[in-house]
Amino acid sequence: MLEDRIIMAHGSGGRLSHQLIRDVFQQAFANEWLGQMNDATVLPKEPGQLAVTTDSFVISPIFFAGGDIGKLAVCGTVNDLAVSGAIPKYLTTGFIIEEGFPVAELLQIANSMAAAASAAGVCLVAGDTKVVERGGADKVFINTTGIGFIPTKRKLSPERIKPGDKIIISGTMGDHGIAIVSQREGLEFSSPVVSDCATLNQFIDSFILPGVKCMRDPTRGGLATTLNELAGQAGVAMVIEEELVPVSPAVKGACDMLGLDPLYLANEGKVIVIVNPRDEAAVLDRMHGHPLGKDARTIGEVLSDESGLVLTETVLGVRRILGMLEGEHLPRIC
Amino acid sequence: MTIKAQSAKLIADIKAMATEPFKLMEVCGSHTVAIAKSGIRELLPPNIRLVSGPGCPVCVTDNSDIDRFLSLAQQPGLIIATFGDMIRVPGTVTNLQNIRAGGADVRVVYSTLDALEIARQNPEKQVVFLGIGFETTIPTVAVSVEIAARENLSNYSVLAMHKLVPPVLEVLVMDPELGIDAFINPGHVCSVLGTEPFEFIAKQYGKPSVIAGFEPLDILQTIWMLLKQRTEGRSEVEIEYTRVVKTAGNPKAREYMDKYFTVVDARWRGIGVIPQSGLKLRPEYSQFDAEAKFTLPQPVETNIPGCQCGDILKGRLLPPDCALFGKACTPLQPIGPCMVSSEGSCAAFYRYRGRSYNA
Ligand code: SF4
Numbered sequence: 001m002l003e004d005r006i007i008m009a010h011g012s013g014g015r016l017s018h019q020l021i022r023d024v025f026q027q028a029f030a031n032e033w034l035g036q037m038n039d040a041t042v043l044p045k046e047p048g049q050l051a052v053t054t055d056s057f058v059i060s061p062i063f064f065a066g067g068d069i070g071k072l073a074v075c076g077t078v079n080d081l082a083v084s085g086a087i088p089k090y091l092t093t094g095f096i097i098e099e100g101f102p103v104a105e106l107l108q109i110a111n112s113m114a115a116a117a118s119a120a121g122v123c124l125v126a127g128d129t130k131v132v133e134r135g136g137a138d139k140v141f142i143n144t145t146g147i148g149f150i151p152t153k154r155k156l157s158p159e160r161i162k163p164g165d166k167i168i169i170s171g172t173m174g175d176h177g178i179a180i181v182s183q184r185e186g187l188e189f190s191s192p193v194v195s196d197c198a199t200l201n202q203f204i205d206s207f208i209l210p211g212v213k214c215m216r217d218p219t220r221g222g223l224a225t226t227l228n229e230l231a232g233q234a235g236v237a238m239v240i241e242e243e244l245v246p247v248s249p250a251v252k253g254a255c256d257m258l259g260l261d262p263l264y265l266a267n268e269g270k271v272i273v274i275v276n277p278r279d280e281a282a283v284l285d286r287m288h289g290h291p292l293g294k295d296a297r298t299i300g301e302v303l304s305d306e307s308g309l310v311l312t313e314t315v316l317g318v319r320r321i322l323g324m325l326e327g328e329h330l331p332r333i334c
Numbered sequence: 335m336t337i338k339a340q341s342a343k344l345i346a347d348i349k350a351m352a353t354e355p356f357k358l359m360e361v362c363g364s365h366t367v368a369i370a371k372s373g374i375r376e377l378l379p380p381n382i383r384l385v386s387g388p389g390c391p392v393c394v395t396d397n398s399d400i401d402r403f404l405s406l407a408q409q410p411g412l413i414i415a416t417f418g419d420m421i422r423v424p425g426t427v428t429n430l431q432n433i434r435a436g437g438a439d440v441r442v443v444y445s446t447l448d449a450l451e452i453a454r455q456n457p458e459k460q461v462v463f464l465g466i467g468f469e470t471t472i473p474t475v476a477v478s479v480e481i482a483a484r485e486n487l488s489n490y491s492v493l494a495m496h497k498l499v500p501p502v503l504e505v506l507v508m509d510p511e512l513g514i515d516a517f518i519n520p521g522h523v524c525s526v527l528g529t530e531p532f533e534f535i536a537k538q539y540g541k542p543s544v545i546a547g548f549e550p551l552d553i554l555q556t557i558w559m560l561l562k563q564r565t566e567g568r569s570e571v572e573i574e575y576t577r578v579v580k581t582a583g584n585p586k587a588r589e590y591m592d593k594y595f596t597v598v599d600a601r602w603r604g605i606g607v608i609p610q611s612g613l614k615l616r617p618e619y620s621q622f623d624a625e626a627k628f629t630l631p632q633p634v635e636t637n638i639p640g641c642q643c644g645d646i647l648k649g650r651l652l653p654p655d656c657a658l659f660g661k662a663c664t665p666l667q668p669i670g671p672c673m674v675s676s677e678g679s680c681a682a683f684y685r686y687r688g689r690s691y692n693a
Contacts (some may be wrong), residue, residue, distance in 0.1 A: 185443065186434065242371075256676035257418035257442070260663025261685060316550050317338045318373025320686070 006101040009129030024103070025127055028110035033090070033125040033304045043090060045153060046149040049121050051086035052144040053077055060332040062109070062139055065179050066195030067268075069142055074116035075199050075268055076219065076334060077146035080289030082201035083215040085156040085208070086148030093125040094143040108204070109140065120199035122146070130212055145322035151154035155326065158234035162334060166280045168273040170203070170287060171196070171295040173223050174251040177265030180333055182254055193250050196270030198292060207286035207293070211279025215271045219334060221226040221325040222264040226272060228324045232308045239311040239319065266333045274291045274302065336497040337551060344554040345377050349559040352379045357513055359649050360561060361387035361503060362520030363677025364548050370682040374557075382557065385649035387427045387519060388502050388602060391467040392419050393647055396601040398633035399495050400425040400671075403464055404433060405631050406493065406624065408410035413439045414455060415449035416464040419675040422668060435612045446478035453482070453490040465494045470522040472496050472613060473587040476594040479615065479622045493624035494614045497600055499523045501611035507539045512649055517543035518553065518562040521575040528583025536569040547575035563643035594619055599632070603671070604644020632671045641670035646679050653683040660684060 009016040024036065031040050055076050062069040075092065083089040093113070097106065117124055180193040181187075200217065214234075216228040223245065226236045231238045247255075255262050269292060275283050280298060287293030300313075310322045335343075366386045369375060375384055388394045404425045414430065415459045415585060420444060421430045435438040439459075443449045446463060453461040475492055482490040499520060504513060511639040519532055524545040535543045542563035546556035556574045563569060573579050579645050591613070600612025624630075637644075641663070642656040653659050653672070663669040665681050672678035676685075 046660050185431070253418065253444075257421060259422070259674065259676075259681065261665075291464060298603075314342045314371065314373045316335050316372045316374065316377060316554075322374065 003007050004103060005101060006097050006099060006106065006131055008099055008131055010099070011129060014229045020129065021127075021158060025221075028114040029127070031123045031125070032200065033123055034127075036303055037197070043275065045087070048151050051081055051148045051150055052145065053080040053084070055080065056134050056141060056143040057334060058138075058141050058286060058332050059180065060181070060211065061183055062105075064183050066176075067197035068112050069111035069140060070107055070111075071116045072197050072268060073142040074113050074120065074122070074142045074223050074334060075197050077144040078120045078122060078199045078201055079217045079268075079271075080082040080294055081146045081148040082199070082204045083217050084150070085215070086150045087155045088120060088122045088148040088201050089147055089305050090125045090147040091122050091143045094128040095120045095122060095130070096137050096141040097129065097131050098137045098139050099131055101139055102329070106140070106156070115186045116199060120201055124324050125281060139170060154208075154254040156212065156214050158214050158230055159278060160275050161234040161236055161302055163236065163275060163302050164275050165213060165302040166277050167227070167238060167302070168275060168280070168284060168286070168287070168296060168298050169223065169245065169301040170271045170273070170293045171206050171269075172246045172248045172259075173218070173267060173270070174250065174255065174262035174265035175258070176268040177222070178254045181260070184256070186256070186258075191249070192251055193254060196267055196269035200257070200269060200271055200292065203290045203292040204271065206290050207283045209283055211276035212283060213276060214274045218267050218270055218272055220266050222262070223272065224263040224265060224322050225325045227310045230272070230274070231310050234302075235304035235306050237303040237309045237311065238300060239313050240322070241302055241315075242312045243315055244297060244299045246295045246297060252255060263322065268334065269315055297329065339553055343376070344551070344558055348382070348554070348558050348561060349379050351401050351558070351565055354491055354618035355381045355383070355563065356390050356564065357383045357385065357504065357515045358518055358557065359385050359514045359544075360518040361385045361389040361499060363675070364391065364522070365518060365520065365546065365553065367677055367682045368548050368553060370686040372552055372553075373686070374550060376562065378557070385514070385652065386646070386679040387506060387649050388605065388647040389673065390495065390675050390677040391471070392680070393620055393643060393671045393678045394497055394502075394602050395423070395466055395495055396603045396633075397426060397636050397669065398601065400531055401636065402630050402633060403493055404428055405428065406462060406628060407433050407438050409628065411459055412462060413441060413452060413459050414459045415441050415443045415461055416531060417466070419445075419677070420441045420464055420466065424638065424668065425669045441649060450478055450481055450487065450490060453487050454485075458487060460489050460627075461502065462492070462628075463492045464491070465492045467590070468497055468499050468520070468523050468658045469526045471596065473526065473590045476590040478585055479594045482591070482622055483619065488621065491622045491624040491627050492615065494595070496595070496613040497602065498597070498611050498613065499536070500527070501608050502596050502602060502605065503532070503604060504534065506609055506648065507535055507541060509648075510583055514541070514649065516541055516564070518556050518560070519543050519545040519571070521545055521547050521579060524573075524575070524583065525579045526584045526587045528579075529573065529581050532571045536571055540569050542569045545569050545571065545575050545579050547578065547625050581648040588626075602647075604647045638670055643670040643680070646672055653680040656680070660687065
């Protein structure tokens with residue numbers, strides 16, 4: 001029998017720790033690798049280069065419309081692999097839990113991680129749990145590390161970006177950010193905004209043609225900040241037409257109310273694709289064939305200018321500089 | 335022709351006609367946003383100046399009115415129903431968001447019908463709808479009173495802070511210090527009022543005005559029409575937004591307004607009391623009038639230190655002229671209402687403030 005709440009002994013490495021691992025994590029994540037129960041999991045190699053990424057999740061609230069911290073921790077890391085062109089295979093996870101945290105909620109989080117991992121076809125192969133005293137952390141923090149393989153011949157990199165390339169965005173901007181903020185602010189919308197939190201790897205598989213040069217997921221800092229990073233790394237300028245960026249009416253309404261800009265809001269299930277114009281139509285076509293890409297559209301292009309600036313162009317053709325996010329926008333959004 | 339090509343042609347014509355300085359005022363928040371968003375200012379020759387008038391309903395609401403509804407919101411057993419852009423508008427010491435965090439029941443609604451629904455579902459509570467807005471929204475509030483009367487919804491009332499556009503225009507057109515040469519009239523308001531209430535701009539004050547739509551090309555076309563009036567020595571009320579605005583306006587909507595509301599003096603932020611420029615519920619409907627139903631504090635005149643919203647609403651200053659703009663005051667940490675409401679001049683300027691870039 002498990003206790004109702006996490007106590008310090010759950011992190012001691014003793015009997016209660018084992019019980020917690022068995023009753024919460026092993027039951028949720030059960031797979032042949034985790035079953036090894038060794039200090040390290042031994043995994044087979046696959047062809048191609050290895051891709052590794054890690055991310056920590058401190059989102060508040062931990063349960064939100066469209067997901068929870070567990071699902072987010074899987075999506076965030078799987079997506080970082082997927083946009084790098086890797087096929088995500090394995091995840092490891094570390095939990096830092098505040099004393100007193102309800103075990104039932106932990107179970108719920110573990111189960112939703114497991115569901116997201118299995119939907120994405122990745123296995124959770126190693127894990128760790130630590131408990132800190134009350135106030136030492138806020139409820140639960142989760143780290144995930146992802147391992148994937150990049151198929152030989154696939155090479156995605158900002159260096160491949162050239163003037164004339166098209167900038168495609170897979171769907172509406174700002175849903176995750178608004179879902180979190182509206183819940184935090186206690187805003188009630190008649191139709192609540194739901195986080196777009198989703199794993200992108202299978203979706204990306206469906207459209208990754210040779211003309212796809214680079215991809216990014218516009219998480220913290222949103223579309224504007226991510227494009228600035230890309231333009232800087234690629235040493236090119238980009239221009240987008242703001243009117244073309246899809247934003248749902250509910251997100252737009254909430255942004256107006258809260259003084260937020262959807263171009264700077266976090267997304268957790270969207271991808272920016274820089275593609276050779278030759279493959280633009282084909283990529284869009286394939287994206288539209290997947291539920292995660294039904295609102296995909298081209299929003300701009302790469303300019304023959306090495307300034308590294310991102311510009312917006314209004315319907316009248318006025319160009320303005322779209323800067324990076326300044327200062328702290330919304331803390332603990334992921 | 336693409337929008338860009340059409341606008342280039344209009345801009346060229348405007349430039350050719352802009353031989354002397356010409357100061358235009360728009361008096362509608364949607365125009366303010368459309369101008370900032372499309373970058374019209376950047377395209378116009380420097381001697382054509384666009385200034386924003388008191389077109390944002392949240393912004394023109396006086397601090398004393400805001401303080402009064404904030405005090406009302408703290409009365410027990412009461413639900414405040416309001417459009418979202420009022421939630422963060424600062425009063426002298428607090429705002430609705432903070433009051434709600436302290437336990438008050440404040441609900442964001444998208445229409446007066448939502449407010450009525452809240453009243454139906456909470457018969458043991460009093461529901462007060464914060465009535466702000468111009469002639470465009472007033473008819474919908476009138477309809478809500480009609481429904482409440484029909485259904486005998488004794489727990490629904492409206493705190494009427496509604497304002498009328500023509501009287502404030504008259505104050506601005508008369509002000510020699512402002513020196514407005516012509517007006518871009520608010521398309522939505524005119525779709526209710528028609529052209530007649532705006533005739534005085536031409537007849538009494540000899541200034542051109544044009545009723546404009548909300549697409550960037552509508553606004554450019556309007557500027558061109560205003561310049562053309564000046565060039566030809568005419569001053570009239572013309573309609574550019576012909577696809578929506580009829581000369582007679584919408585008599586039915588006006589009937590509703592007249593049936594439930596009566597004209598009173600009203601206090602405008604930054605401008606002061608303008609005679610016959612606001613609406614309150616007629617005495618026959620006082621049971622739906624929050625002012626009659628609840629004890630509200632007397633209005634006290636206060637100002638937000640450093641905030642220039644008043645001068646911005648009059649078109650005397652542009653947002654960047656305020657020392658706090660973009661520094662102490664941003665949409666996330668707004669100091670004045672013009673930075674809170676998405677239709678406020680400061681919010682619109684801030685949102686589209688990006689340095690312009692000439693490739
Ligand atoms: S920038 Fe802020 S403080 Fe200044 S006028 Fe605008 S709202 Fe008021």
